[in-house]
Structure formats: structure tokens, C-alpha cells
Amino acid sequence: MRHASIPVFVPHLACPNDCVFCNQRRIAGTQRPPEDPSEFLRSAVQKLSDRFTEVDIAFFGGSFTGLSKPEMAAYLRPAAELRRADGRITGIRLSTRPDYITPDILDFLLSYGVTAVELGAQSMSDEVLAASRRGHTAADTVRACELIKAYGFELVLQFMPGLPQDTPQSIDYTVRRINELRPDGVRIYPCVVIKDTALCDMYLAGGFTPLGVDEAADICSRACELFMSSGIKILRVGLHSSDLVRDDSVAAGPFHPAFGELTAQRIYLRRARRLLSGTRRGEHVKLLVAKGHTSKMCGQHGQNLRILGAEFGIRLKVAEDPALKEYQIERTSI
Numbered sequence: 001m002r003h004a005s006i007p008v009f010v011p012h013l014a015c016p017n018d019c020v021f022c023n024q025r026r027i028a029g030t031q032r033p034p035e036d037p038s039e040f041l042r043s044a045v046q047k048l049s050d051r052f053t054e055v056d057i058a059f060f061g062g063s064f065t066g067l068s069k070p071e072m073a074a075y076l077r078p079a080a081e082l083r084r085a086d087g088r089i090t091g092i093r094l095s096t097r098p099d100y101i102t103p104d105i106l107d108f109l110l111s112y113g114v115t116a117v118e119l120g121a122q123s124m125s126d127e128v129l130a131a132s133r134r135g136h137t138a139a140d141t142v143r144a145c146e147l148i149k150a151y152g153f154e155l156v157l158q159f160m161p162g163l164p165q166d167t168p169q170s171i172d173y174t175v176r177r178i179n180e181l182r183p184d185g186v187r188i189y190p191c192v193v194i195k196d197t198a199l200c201d202m203y204l205a206g207g208f209t210p211l212g213v214d215e216a217a218d219i220c221s222r223a224c225e226l227f228m229s230s231g232i233k234i235l236r237v238g239l240h241s242s243d244l245v246r247d248d249s250v251a252a253g254p255f256h257p258a259f260g261e262l263t264a265q266r267i268y269l270r271r272a273r274r275l276l277s278g279t280r281r282g283e284h285v286k287l288l289v290a291k292g293h294t295s296k297m298c299g300q301h302g303q304n305l306r307i308l309g310a311e312f313g314i315r316l317k318v319a320e321d322p323a324l325k326e327y328q329i330e331r332t333s334i
């Protein structure tokens with residue numbers, strides 16, 4: 001089964017909000033929605049390779065449910081028609097804000113066969129949300145999550161550690177609360193300073209210090225471990241270059257082209273530490289990991305193995321065992 005997503009950028013020209021990290025107001029006009037959503041989707045589906053047997057149509061880039069119903073319908077109607085006509089299209093997903101979710105809106109989405117709703121929760125601290133000018137509270141997120149789940153949609157939460165006023169405690173609290181809300185999946189985007197944003201002005205004036213890459217990878221790896229232990233899918237960690245309007249859009253903060261990989265390496269390092277605790281110094285140990293996960297276990301330039309070797313005074317080798325699942329590690333003596 002090969003999964004693919006057809007992304008449709010829906011600009012949020014009508015967004016009345018002004019989140020400090022978002023450049024949508026200042027870049028308004030540089031990103032355009034498809035002129036004819038129906039034609040855009042039809043042509044994207046036609047170009048899909050036969051390899052894909054499970055395809056999502058994903059409306060992203062703004063707060064979809066902030067659009068008027070006729071505007072939403074202009075996107076959802078062709079998506080629903082294609083879904084009925086082509087068995088490969090199994091999902092229609094969209095992203096929005098917690099305060100743009102009501103029973104009336106969810107009834108409307110259901111009538112077009114929408115399957116997943118992604119909410120920009122960002123933080124569960126009201127202080128952080130206010131400092132980021134999100135314009136909604138953590139209670140709005142809780143209400144929206146409960147409604148979305150009651151309607152039977154797949155629920156995905158987006159979480160942005162490192163916002164203004166965030167502290168290690170507020171980040172831990174947000175991770176715990178998101179975990180308690182039991183979404184089906186999460187996307188974690190550590191806050192980066194994008195040029196042409198209020199956050200960038202704050203940063204340049206010395207009023208905001210973003211997380212470093214290592215710090216952000218550590219936070220994300222801990223969050224991922226907790227979410228995975230609760231069966232919550234990790235759909236994305238870190239921005240990709242393709243998420244940026246321009247290659248030079250980032251002014252500062254934890255942007256790294258392989259941020260997800262760095263986070264995965266941290267998870268392996270922490271898990272291996274737990275597994276190796278109590279190992280006799282001088283022992284030669286082989287760590288077994290899932291197929292294709294050797295580089296994540298070894299870390300950048302073998303850094304994880306060097307750290308573990310020095311901490312435990314042991315010699316380490318890594319091999320793959322196709323029977324193991326991702327992030328599962330077993331050990332044998334050499």
C-alpha cells in the first residue's frame with residue numbers, strides 16, 4: 001500500500017488573526033490558491049502514479065473553516081466527487097484553528113466526506129497563546145478536540161514549542177495536555193523565526209530568543225516518545241524547506257533540513273541508554289534495530305555510538321533485524 005497526499009494550498013486572505021510567527025498578512029498576494037480548484041484536483045489525480053493506492057486530498061495553508069461556506073464548498077465539492085469516482089482517494093483532510101470549530105461547521109464538513117481535521121493547537125498555555133497573539137485559548141482547543149472526536153473525524157494536533165513566553169515547564173505542560181487529548185496524530189513544528197513576521201521584529205529588537213536546534217530536537221524527541229507510547233502517530237517533526245515561501249525565509253531558530261532525523265537520533269540515543277544501563281564495562285554489544293534505522297541509531301557521523309561507548313565503557317555495533325519495529329532496539333553480546 002503506497003500512500004500519497006495531494007496538497008492544495010488555501011491562502012488565508014481573510015484571516016482576522018495576527019499570530020506573531022505567521023507571515024500571511026505580509027506575504028498576502030505572493031501565494032495564490034488554484035484558480036479552478038476542480039480542474040486543479042482532477043489534473044493532480046490524473047498525474048498520480050498507479051503505485052499509490054491510498055491518497056489524501058489535503059487543504060492546508062490557512063484556517064480552512066474560516067472561509068465562507070460557498071468558498072469551502074468550491075474546494076470540497078470537487079474533492080468529494082473525485083473521492084466517489086476514484087477508489088484510491090481515501091481521505092480529505094484540512095487544517096484550521098480551534099476557535100473555528102462548531103457543530104454547524106462539522107456538519108458541513110461531514111456532508112462533503114471530510115475525514116480528518118487538523119487543529120493548530122500550538123500551545124496549551126494561555127500565557128503563551130496570548131504572547132503569540134493566537135486569539136484563542138487552550139479551552140477552545142479542548143472544546144474543539146472533543147467535538148471533532150465526537151463527530152468521528154480523525155483528529156491531528158499541531159504543536160509549536162518555543163513560542164514567546166514558553167518555558168521548559170509550559171512546554172512539558174503542553175506535551176502532557178496534548179497527550180491527554182489523545183489525538184490520532186500530531187505534527188510538531190518547533191517555532192522558527194520567519195522573516196517578515198512580528199516575531200522577527202521581536203527577535204531583531206532582542207525581545208525573543210528562539211530555541212537552538214539541539215534544544216528543539218531534545219524537546220521534540222521527548223514529546224515523540226510520550227506520544228508514541230500512547231499510540232499517537234507522529235506525522236511530522238520540523239518544517240521542510242518546501243514549507244517555506246523562499247529558501248531564505250528563516251531569520252533564526254531551530255530550522256534544520258534534517259530536523260526529523262535529528263529528533264529520531266535523540267530517541268534512539270535515549271532508548272539505547274535505558275537498554276544498556278547496567279552493562280559491564282569492556283563488554284562488546286550489538287544493538288539490533290529495524291530495517292533502515294541504522295543511521296538513526298548511530299547518529300550523525302556515529303555520534304550516538306561514541307556517546308554510548310564513552311558513557312558505558314563498551315564497544316558497540318549496530319545491525320538490522322527486519323522483525324523489529326521502528327524505534328525498537330534489542331541487544332545481543334558479540
Ligand code: SF4
Binds near residue numbers: 012015022
Ligand atoms: S497562523 Fe493561521 S490563524 Fe494565525 S495569522 Fe497565520 S493563518 Fe491566521
